[in-house]
Amino acid sequence: MKARSPHIDEQHLTEQLGATGLRLTPQRQQVYDVLRHKRDHPTAEEVFIRAKKTMPDISHATVYNCLDALVKSGLARQVTLDRGATRYCPNMHEHGHFHCDSCQTVFDVDLPAQAMKLPKGFKADHFDIAIHGVCADCAKKK
Amino acid sequence: MKARSPHIDEQHLTEQLGATGLRLTPQRQQVYDVLRHKRDHPTAEEVFIRAKKTMPDISHATVYNCLDALVKSGLARQVTLDRGATRYCPNMHEHGHFHCDSCQTVFDVDLPAQAMKLPKGFKADHFDIAIHGVCADCAKKK
DNA sequence: CCGCACTTTAGAATTGTTCTAAATCTTGAC
DNA sequence: GTCAAGATTTAGAACAATTCTAAAGTGCGG
Structure with a gap:
Protein backbone atom coordinates (compact mmCIF):
# COMPACT_ATOMS: atom_id res chain seq x y z
CA MET A 1 0.00 0.00 0.00
CA SER A 73 -16.86 26.79 7.53
CA GLY A 74 -19.00 24.87 5.10
CA LEU A 75 -17.32 21.53 5.65
CA ALA A 76 -20.37 19.75 6.96
CA ARG A 77 -24.08 20.16 7.30
CA GLN A 78 -26.64 19.70 9.94
CA VAL A 79 -29.25 17.44 8.50
CA THR A 80 -31.96 18.74 10.75
CA LEU A 81 -31.49 22.41 11.20
CA ASP A 82 -33.88 24.15 13.42
CA ARG A 83 -32.29 23.40 16.71
CA GLY A 84 -34.64 23.52 19.55
CA ALA A 85 -38.29 22.92 19.86
CA THR A 86 -40.47 21.18 17.33
CA ARG A 87 -43.09 23.39 15.76
CA TYR A 88 -46.62 22.55 14.74
CA CYS A 89 -49.01 23.82 12.13
CA PRO A 90 -52.57 23.02 11.22
CA ASN A 91 -52.12 23.66 7.51
CA MET A 92 -52.54 20.20 6.05
CA HIS A 93 -52.15 21.26 2.46
CA GLU A 94 -48.75 20.08 1.16
CA HIS A 95 -46.42 22.98 1.67
CA GLY A 96 -42.92 23.90 2.69
CA HIS A 97 -41.63 26.27 5.30
CA PHE A 98 -39.47 29.28 4.75
CA HIS A 99 -37.49 30.36 7.80
CA CYS A 100 -36.27 33.91 7.75
CA ASP A 101 -32.87 33.78 9.39
CA SER A 102 -33.10 37.45 10.12
CA CYS A 103 -36.49 37.89 11.80
CA GLN A 104 -37.06 34.23 12.66
CA THR A 105 -40.52 34.19 11.14
CA VAL A 106 -41.75 31.03 9.47
CA PHE A 107 -43.71 31.40 6.24
CA ASP A 108 -45.67 28.74 4.43
CA VAL A 109 -44.65 28.37 0.80
CA ASP A 110 -45.97 26.32 -2.06
CA LEU A 111 -44.16 23.18 -2.94
CA PRO A 112 -42.61 22.68 -6.30
CA ALA A 113 -45.49 20.55 -7.39
CA GLN A 114 -43.54 17.82 -9.04
CA ALA A 115 -42.26 14.60 -7.70
CA MET A 116 -38.57 14.69 -7.12
CA LYS A 117 -37.15 11.59 -8.62
CA LEU A 118 -36.33 8.97 -6.06
CA PRO A 119 -34.26 5.83 -6.48
CA LYS A 120 -36.23 2.92 -7.89
CA GLY A 121 -38.46 1.17 -5.41
CA PHE A 122 -38.53 3.98 -2.86
CA LYS A 123 -41.97 5.03 -1.77
CA ALA A 124 -42.34 8.57 -0.49
CA ASP A 125 -44.86 9.09 2.21
CA HIS A 126 -44.45 12.76 2.75
CA PHE A 127 -42.05 15.62 2.34
CA ASP A 128 -40.69 17.96 4.91
CA ILE A 129 -39.17 20.95 3.27
CA ALA A 130 -37.45 23.79 5.05
CA ILE A 131 -35.93 26.69 3.19
CA HIS A 132 -33.63 29.05 4.99
CA GLY A 133 -33.02 32.54 3.81
CA VAL A 134 -34.15 36.11 4.23
CA CYS A 135 -37.73 37.24 3.78
CA ALA A 136 -38.76 40.19 1.62
CA ASP A 137 -39.08 42.59 4.53
CA CYS A 138 -35.73 41.81 6.05
CA ALA A 139 -34.02 41.87 2.67
CA LYS A 140 -35.35 45.40 2.15
CA LYS A 141 -34.21 46.64 5.56
CA LYS A 142 -30.64 45.50 5.11
CA MET B 1 -72.43 39.58 15.06
CA SER B 73 -55.37 11.97 13.03
CA GLY B 74 -54.06 14.23 10.31
CA LEU B 75 -55.29 17.46 11.84
CA ALA B 76 -51.89 19.02 12.30
CA ARG B 77 -48.30 18.54 11.34
CA GLN B 78 -45.00 18.62 13.02
CA VAL B 79 -42.89 21.07 11.13
CA THR B 80 -39.67 19.49 12.15
CA LEU B 81 -40.09 15.78 12.24
CA ASP B 82 -37.12 13.82 13.20
CA ARG B 83 -37.47 14.06 16.88
CA GLY B 84 -34.30 13.52 18.70
CA ALA B 85 -30.72 14.20 17.91
CA THR B 86 -29.48 16.36 15.08
CA ARG B 87 -27.56 14.51 12.41
CA TYR B 88 -24.57 15.63 10.43
CA CYS B 89 -23.18 14.87 7.02
CA PRO B 90 -20.12 15.97 5.11
CA ASN B 91 -21.78 15.82 1.70
CA MET B 92 -21.85 19.48 0.71
CA HIS B 93 -23.42 18.90 -2.68
CA GLU B 94 -27.04 20.12 -2.60
CA HIS B 95 -29.11 17.10 -1.77
CA GLY B 96 -32.07 15.93 0.22
CA HIS B 97 -32.47 13.16 2.72
CA PHE B 98 -34.75 10.21 2.48
CA HIS B 99 -35.63 8.63 5.82
CA CYS B 100 -36.86 5.09 5.66
CA ASP B 101 -39.52 4.89 8.34
CA SER B 102 -39.13 1.14 8.41
CA CYS B 103 -35.39 0.59 8.78
CA GLN B 104 -34.48 4.09 9.92
CA THR B 105 -31.73 4.47 7.37
CA VAL B 106 -31.05 7.86 5.87
CA PHE B 107 -30.28 8.03 2.15
CA ASP B 108 -28.98 10.98 0.21
CA VAL B 109 -31.14 11.84 -2.78
CA ASP B 110 -30.80 14.33 -5.59
CA LEU B 111 -32.75 17.50 -5.39
CA PRO B 112 -35.27 18.46 -8.02
CA ALA B 113 -32.84 20.84 -9.58
CA GLN B 114 -35.21 23.73 -10.02
CA ALA B 115 -35.86 26.72 -7.94
CA MET B 116 -39.13 26.39 -6.16
CA LYS B 117 -40.95 29.60 -6.61
CA LEU B 118 -40.77 31.80 -3.57
CA PRO B 119 -42.77 34.92 -2.81
CA LYS B 120 -41.30 38.04 -4.36
CA GLY B 121 -38.34 39.44 -2.53
CA PHE B 122 -37.51 36.30 -0.58
CA LYS B 123 -33.93 35.17 -0.88
CA ALA B 124 -33.26 31.49 -0.32
CA ASP B 125 -29.99 30.64 1.28
CA HIS B 126 -30.31 26.92 1.36
CA PHE B 127 -32.80 24.10 1.37
CA ASP B 128 -33.27 21.39 3.88
CA ILE B 129 -35.35 18.63 2.44
CA ALA B 130 -36.44 15.53 4.25
CA ILE B 131 -38.55 12.89 2.60
CA HIS B 132 -40.17 10.22 4.70
CA GLY B 133 -41.21 6.92 3.30
CA VAL B 134 -40.07 3.37 2.78
CA CYS B 135 -36.89 2.42 0.99
CA ALA B 136 -36.70 -0.17 -1.81
CA ASP B 137 -35.46 -2.96 0.45
CA CYS B 138 -38.10 -2.50 3.10
CA ALA B 139 -40.85 -2.11 0.51
CA LYS B 140 -39.83 -5.48 -0.91
CA LYS B 141 -39.78 -7.25 2.45
CA LYS B 142 -43.27 -6.17 3.38
C1' DC C 1 9.71 34.61 26.93
C1' DC C 2 5.18 37.02 27.32
C1' DG C 3 0.62 38.01 26.36
C1' DC C 4 -3.42 37.28 23.88
C1' DA C 5 -6.77 34.90 21.42
C1' DC C 6 -8.42 30.52 20.41
C1' DT C 7 -9.40 25.81 22.15
C1' DT C 8 -10.37 22.09 24.98
C1' DT C 9 -12.14 20.11 29.00
C1' DA C 10 -15.35 18.38 32.83
C1' DG C 11 -19.16 19.09 34.69
C1' DA C 12 -23.19 21.82 35.69
C1' DA C 13 -27.23 23.92 33.79
C1' DT C 14 -30.87 24.37 30.57
C1' DT C 15 -34.23 22.98 27.42
C1' DG C 16 -37.42 19.99 25.12
C1' DT C 17 -39.71 15.73 25.45
C1' DT C 18 -41.31 11.41 27.38
C1' DC C 19 -42.62 8.52 31.17
C1' DT C 20 -45.14 7.14 35.42
C1' DA C 21 -48.67 6.42 38.53
C1' DA C 22 -52.70 8.06 40.31
C1' DA C 23 -57.02 10.51 39.68
C1' DT C 24 -60.84 11.52 36.52
C1' DC C 25 -63.91 11.07 32.85
C1' DT C 26 -66.70 8.36 29.22
C1' DT C 27 -69.14 4.91 27.36
C1' DG C 28 -71.68 0.92 26.87
C1' DA C 29 -73.67 -3.24 29.30
C1' DC C 30 -76.62 -4.47 32.51
C1' DG D 1 -79.11 4.61 37.15
C1' DT D 2 -74.76 1.75 38.28
C1' DC D 3 -70.68 -0.34 37.16
C1' DA D 4 -66.60 -1.89 35.04
C1' DA D 5 -63.30 -1.11 31.19
C1' DG D 6 -60.80 1.79 28.79
C1' DA D 7 -59.32 6.33 27.49
C1' DT D 8 -57.62 10.73 29.16
C1' DT D 9 -55.61 14.15 32.13
C1' DT D 10 -52.54 15.51 35.61
C1' DA D 11 -48.17 16.69 38.32
C1' DG D 12 -43.99 15.74 38.67
C1' DA D 13 -40.02 12.88 37.90
C1' DA D 14 -36.91 11.18 34.48
C1' DC D 15 -34.45 11.46 30.39
C1' DA D 16 -32.01 13.14 26.34
C1' DA D 17 -29.82 16.60 23.62
C1' DT D 18 -27.58 20.67 23.77
C1' DT D 19 -25.42 24.77 25.64
C1' DC D 20 -22.95 27.17 29.14
C1' DT D 21 -19.20 28.04 32.46
C1' DA D 22 -14.90 28.50 34.36
C1' DA D 23 -10.44 26.86 34.41
C1' DA D 24 -6.52 25.03 32.08
C1' DG D 25 -3.97 24.32 27.78
C1' DT D 26 -1.95 25.74 23.26
C1' DG D 27 0.43 28.38 19.97
C1' DC D 28 1.72 32.30 17.48
C1' DG D 29 3.35 37.36 17.08
C1' DG D 30 6.02 40.61 19.12
Missing part, protein backbone atom coordinates in the same frame (compact mmCIF):
# COMPACT_ATOMS: atom_id res chain seq x y z
CA LYS A 2 1.18 3.47 -0.73
CA ALA A 3 1.84 5.95 2.01
CA ARG A 4 -1.70 6.64 3.06
CA SER A 5 -2.63 10.12 4.05
CA PRO A 6 -3.24 10.08 7.77
CA HIS A 7 -6.07 12.52 7.34
CA ILE A 8 -8.40 13.42 4.57
CA ASP A 9 -7.52 16.51 2.65
CA GLU A 10 -5.71 18.37 5.39
CA GLN A 11 -4.90 21.31 3.13
CA HIS A 12 -8.51 21.85 2.25
CA LEU A 13 -9.57 21.70 5.86
CA THR A 14 -7.06 24.31 6.91
CA GLU A 15 -8.17 26.62 4.15
CA GLN A 16 -11.86 26.31 4.78
CA LEU A 17 -11.50 26.75 8.50
CA GLY A 18 -9.04 29.57 8.06
CA ALA A 19 -11.45 31.46 5.82
CA THR A 20 -13.85 31.53 8.76
CA GLY A 21 -11.16 32.60 11.21
CA LEU A 22 -10.85 29.18 12.76
CA ARG A 23 -7.87 26.90 13.22
CA LEU A 24 -7.38 23.34 12.20
CA THR A 25 -6.93 21.43 15.43
CA PRO A 26 -6.41 17.71 15.92
CA GLN A 27 -9.89 17.45 17.35
CA ARG A 28 -11.49 19.15 14.38
CA GLN A 29 -9.47 16.95 12.08
CA GLN A 30 -10.66 13.92 13.96
CA VAL A 31 -14.31 14.90 13.93
CA TYR A 32 -14.10 15.59 10.22
CA ASP A 33 -12.44 12.24 9.61
CA VAL A 34 -15.24 10.54 11.48
CA LEU A 35 -17.83 12.24 9.30
CA ARG A 36 -15.99 11.34 6.13
CA HIS A 37 -15.25 7.81 7.12
CA LYS A 38 -18.76 6.50 7.53
CA ARG A 39 -21.35 8.52 5.68
CA ASP A 40 -24.36 7.52 7.67
CA HIS A 41 -25.43 10.87 9.05
CA PRO A 42 -24.38 10.23 12.62
CA THR A 43 -25.72 12.19 15.54
CA ALA A 44 -23.36 14.28 17.64
CA GLU A 45 -23.40 11.54 20.22
CA GLU A 46 -22.39 8.96 17.64
CA VAL A 47 -19.62 11.18 16.37
CA PHE A 48 -18.44 11.49 19.95
CA ILE A 49 -18.32 7.73 20.42
CA ARG A 50 -16.49 7.13 17.15
CA ALA A 51 -14.04 9.95 17.73
CA LYS A 52 -13.20 8.53 21.14
CA LYS A 53 -11.91 5.34 19.53
CA THR A 54 -8.82 7.07 18.20
CA MET A 55 -8.84 10.06 20.52
CA PRO A 56 -10.01 8.77 23.88
CA ASP A 57 -9.70 12.08 25.69
CA ILE A 58 -11.94 14.10 23.44
CA SER A 59 -14.85 15.57 25.31
CA HIS A 60 -18.48 15.83 24.60
CA ALA A 61 -18.47 19.60 24.42
CA THR A 62 -15.55 19.56 22.03
CA VAL A 63 -17.41 17.40 19.58
CA TYR A 64 -20.21 19.93 19.59
CA ASN A 65 -17.69 22.72 19.16
CA CYS A 66 -15.98 20.95 16.30
CA LEU A 67 -19.21 20.13 14.51
CA ASP A 68 -20.16 23.74 14.87
CA ALA A 69 -16.84 24.84 13.46
CA LEU A 70 -17.19 22.49 10.50
CA VAL A 71 -20.70 23.65 9.79
CA LYS A 72 -19.65 27.29 10.04
CA LYS B 2 -73.96 36.20 14.43
CA ALA B 3 -73.77 33.47 16.97
CA ARG B 4 -70.12 32.61 16.70
CA SER B 5 -69.08 29.04 16.87
CA PRO B 6 -67.25 28.55 20.11
CA HIS B 7 -64.88 26.17 18.43
CA ILE B 8 -63.63 25.66 14.94
CA ASP B 9 -65.23 22.90 12.96
CA GLU B 10 -66.18 20.65 15.85
CA GLN B 11 -67.82 18.11 13.57
CA HIS B 12 -64.71 17.68 11.50
CA LEU B 13 -62.53 17.29 14.57
CA THR B 14 -64.72 14.57 15.98
CA GLU B 15 -64.68 12.69 12.71
CA GLN B 16 -60.96 12.89 12.14
CA LEU B 17 -60.12 11.90 15.68
CA GLY B 18 -62.72 9.18 15.66
CA ALA B 19 -61.26 7.65 12.53
CA THR B 20 -58.07 7.13 14.48
CA GLY B 21 -59.87 5.71 17.48
CA LEU B 22 -59.50 8.86 19.52
CA ARG B 23 -62.03 11.07 21.24
CA LEU B 24 -62.63 14.74 20.96
CA THR B 25 -61.92 16.16 24.39
CA PRO B 26 -62.07 19.77 25.55
CA GLN B 27 -58.29 19.81 25.77
CA ARG B 28 -57.83 18.57 22.23
CA GLN B 29 -60.38 21.08 21.06
CA GLN B 30 -58.49 23.79 22.87
CA VAL B 31 -55.11 22.81 21.50
CA TYR B 32 -56.54 22.66 18.01
CA ASP B 33 -58.14 26.08 18.45
CA VAL B 34 -54.81 27.49 19.51
CA LEU B 35 -53.15 26.12 16.38
CA ARG B 36 -55.89 27.47 14.16
CA HIS B 37 -56.10 30.82 15.82
CA LYS B 38 -52.58 32.07 15.23
CA ARG B 39 -50.86 30.32 12.36
CA ASP B 40 -47.31 31.03 13.34
CA HIS B 41 -46.03 27.50 13.81
CA PRO B 42 -45.80 27.61 17.58
CA THR B 43 -43.69 25.24 19.58
CA ALA B 44 -45.34 22.87 22.04
CA GLU B 45 -44.30 25.22 24.81
CA GLU B 46 -45.98 28.15 23.09
CA VAL B 47 -49.13 26.13 22.53
CA PHE B 48 -49.07 25.30 26.21
CA ILE B 49 -48.84 28.96 27.21
CA ARG B 50 -51.61 30.02 24.85
CA ALA B 51 -53.86 27.16 25.81
CA LYS B 52 -53.45 28.06 29.46
CA LYS B 53 -55.03 31.45 28.84
CA THR B 54 -58.47 29.93 28.37
CA MET B 55 -57.85 26.64 30.12
CA PRO B 56 -55.60 27.41 33.06
CA ASP B 57 -55.45 23.89 34.40
CA ILE B 58 -54.20 22.21 31.24
CA SER B 59 -50.92 20.49 31.83
CA HIS B 60 -47.72 20.32 29.93
CA ALA B 61 -48.01 16.63 29.25
CA THR B 62 -51.55 17.01 28.01
CA VAL B 63 -50.47 19.51 25.40
CA TYR B 64 -47.94 17.00 24.12
CA ASN B 65 -50.60 14.30 24.17
CA CYS B 66 -53.07 16.47 22.31
CA LEU B 67 -50.58 17.54 19.69
CA ASP B 68 -49.72 13.92 19.21
CA ALA B 69 -53.37 13.03 18.83
CA LEU B 70 -53.90 15.80 16.29
CA VAL B 71 -50.86 14.75 14.30
CA LYS B 72 -51.94 11.11 14.37
